[in-house]
Amino acid sequence: MNDVQSILTQSFSINSADIEKSQSFQKKYGGRLEHILVNMGALSEDALPQFYAEFLQLAQADDDIVAGASFDAMQDNSLYQALLPLNWFLLQHDDQQCTILAKDPLSAEGNQLISQLQQRLHLFVLTEPQLQQLKQKSVRQSDNLSELGDELSDLEEDRLRELADEAPTVNLLNSLIARALKSGASDMHLEPSAGRYRVRFRIDGVLQEADFLAPRMRLPIASRIKILSGMDIAEKRRPQDGKIAMKIANEELDIRVSALPLHEGESIVMRFLRQDSINYSMEVLGLSADIEQYILQDLKKTAGVILLTGPTGSGKTTSLYTFLNAINQPEVKIITLEDPVEYQLEGVNQVQVQPSIGFDFSAGLRSIVRQDPDVIMVGEIRDNETAQIAMQSALTGHLVFSTVHTNDAPSAYTRLLDLGAQEYLLNAAIVSIIAQRLARKLCPHCKQPAENAAELIQNYQLEQLASRYQLTPQLYQPKGCDHCAHTGYKGRMAVVEYLRCDDDIKALPKDENFPQKARELGRAQGNRTLLQDGLLKAIQGLTTVEEVIRVAG
Structure with a gap:
């Protein structure tokens, strides 16, 4: 290797002040020097291939090599399949030598994979256009297996099982899961799209494209996932659900799997449940200080209903677990009724509903109240009976937590009335309603003053x-x-939008005009809407106005 500082100053004309600044940042926060310089604007991303070539004393890939590259002979090579997600392309692998084309030859994962090779290694550096050309070539490789119909013969099913257990399939799936976990993804989506097999990670609530796999790997990967999760690999016409317990990178992991038939194949979604990474503390929720105090006051009550509202994926379950954790004491008996139980809470009795045998939320709630609990958590109020039992339980000395699907806090009353709950029960039982969304936080390491701040402040x-x-x-x-x-x-x-169900709220008629009147009353009392709470966090520098508008606008 050559000296990195001399390369940066002589070949790329980067001044010593920028290099010192990047080194100081690296020492404090970590990261690769060339990436820091790119983020600073001192080094062009297009210059990275030349930098890697000089720093590692490697040759840059010739356009003729890329144009003539063929991966037909590599399709069943386990190293080829393991390197592919890293944008490393195995061009030749035999007893004499190994030829690899790489966009980022400093990748730790890539170097770990090739560290045990005994052959003579030829590593070439790729430019971005060359990378895209190679990805298109690798995606076009397919075989007859990707064209199998909906109904499989016994021979085809046996072949799929064999492919699912082969090293290329196992290594590729493990590599994808490891990448998803390393990036902090909550879900991984595998979807056939325009003849390709697309992989996307959901990170901080937003889907990000991660990779495209060769079409020939679609059925082996799908079959591998189905076998691990206990699904029927021969069934491709009906939705299926399953669960995987596995260990990846020394981390115990539960994965919820859903398979959905599409016009051109199956969409598979894997949700990662990482017990060790969850911290159910009020600080982690990021609530505004005043709203956190209101909620802590509500948690001290011994009876009543506390409701959370919001769409799927708005963090309601995490907030409920956090509230339960705050009051989880040896002298308090807590029972939850969930569909499904995703995370284990120590000291809490968690029950999973089984609708297929008639054990739904209402049946479960009737059983729970006979267990002498102090606190009850019902995953969701979906019907009249569950609503009635929850409200009556609150009136008989239980603190009840639950969720309903509405867009804001006042609309929760309307939803419960639509389910058939009586107005007097709602007035007597409900303590507070909390509407919630999740907004992404700005990265503290790289956020910078908004260029259009004056315009946003005015608008x-x-x-x-x-x-x-x-x-x-x-x-x-x-x-x-x-x-x-x-x-x-x-x-x-x-x-968050917090609605305390005080005497003023109880006095309002619960008719079709209630949500609007409740909002007017909230404004008069100085309460914040979802949008205002988000904008408050934006002016504190925690998130952006654009992100707040996306989730709460």
Whole structure:
């Protein structure tokens, strides 16, 4: 290797001040020097292939090599399949030598994979256009297996089982899962799309394209997942669900799997449940200080109903677990009724409903109240009977937590009335309603002042909101760095609308005009809407106005 500092100054004309600044950042936060310089704007991303070639003393890939590359002979090579997700392409692998084309030859995963090779190694550096050309070539490789129909013969099913257990399939799936976990993904989506097999990770609530797999790997990978999760690999016409317990990179992992038939194949979604990575503390939720105090006051009550509202994926279950964890004491008996039980809470009796045998939320709730609990958590109020039992349980000395699907807090009353709950029961039982969304937090390592701050402050009247809380608006925008996978965002926090069901709310008629009147009353009392709570976090520099509008606008 050559000296990196001399290369940067002599070949790329980067001044010593920028290099010192990047080294200081690297020492404090970690990351690769060339990536830091790219993020700083001191080094062009297009210059990285030349940098790698000089630094590692490698040759850059010739266009003729890329144009003539063929991967037909590599399709069943386990090393080829393991390197492919890293954008490393195995061109030749025999007893004499190994030829690899790589976009990032400093990749730790790639170097680990080739560290045990005994053959003479030829490593070439790729440019971005060359990389895209090779990816298209690898995607076009397919065989007759990818064209199998909906109904498989016994011979075809046996062949699929063999392929699912072969090293290329096992290594490729393990590599994808490891990449998803390393990036902090909550879900991995595998979808056939326009003749390709697309892989996407959901990171901080947003899907990000991760890779495209060769079409010939679609059925082996899908079959591997189905076998691990206990599904029927021969069934491709009906939706299926399953569960995988496995160990990846020394981490125990539960994976919920869903397979959905599409017009051109099956979409498979894998949800990662990482017990060790969940921290059910109020600080992690990121609630505004005043709302956190209101909720802590509610948690001290011994009876009543606390409701969370919001769409799927808005963090309601995590918030409920956090509230339960805050009151989980040896002298308090807590029973939950969930569909399904995703995370284990120590000291809490968790029950999973089984609708197929008639054990639904209402039946489970009737059984729970006979267990003498102090606190009850019902995963969701879906019908009249569950609503009635939950409210009556609150009136007989239980603290009840549950969720309903509405867009804001006042609409929860309307939803419960539509389910058949009586108005007097709602007035007597409900303590508070919390509407919630999840907004991505700006990466603290790379966020920078928003270029359009003045325009945003004016358009969203942020001066008035800031003065109300004695703040000075500080708006930032995302940039992207190694710490946040170059998205500009890292982690999420709750954006909340809190509605305390006090005497003023109880006095309002629960008719079709109630949500509007409740909002007017909230404004008069100085309460914040979902949008206002999000904008408050934006002017504190925690997120962006654009992100708040996306989730709560």
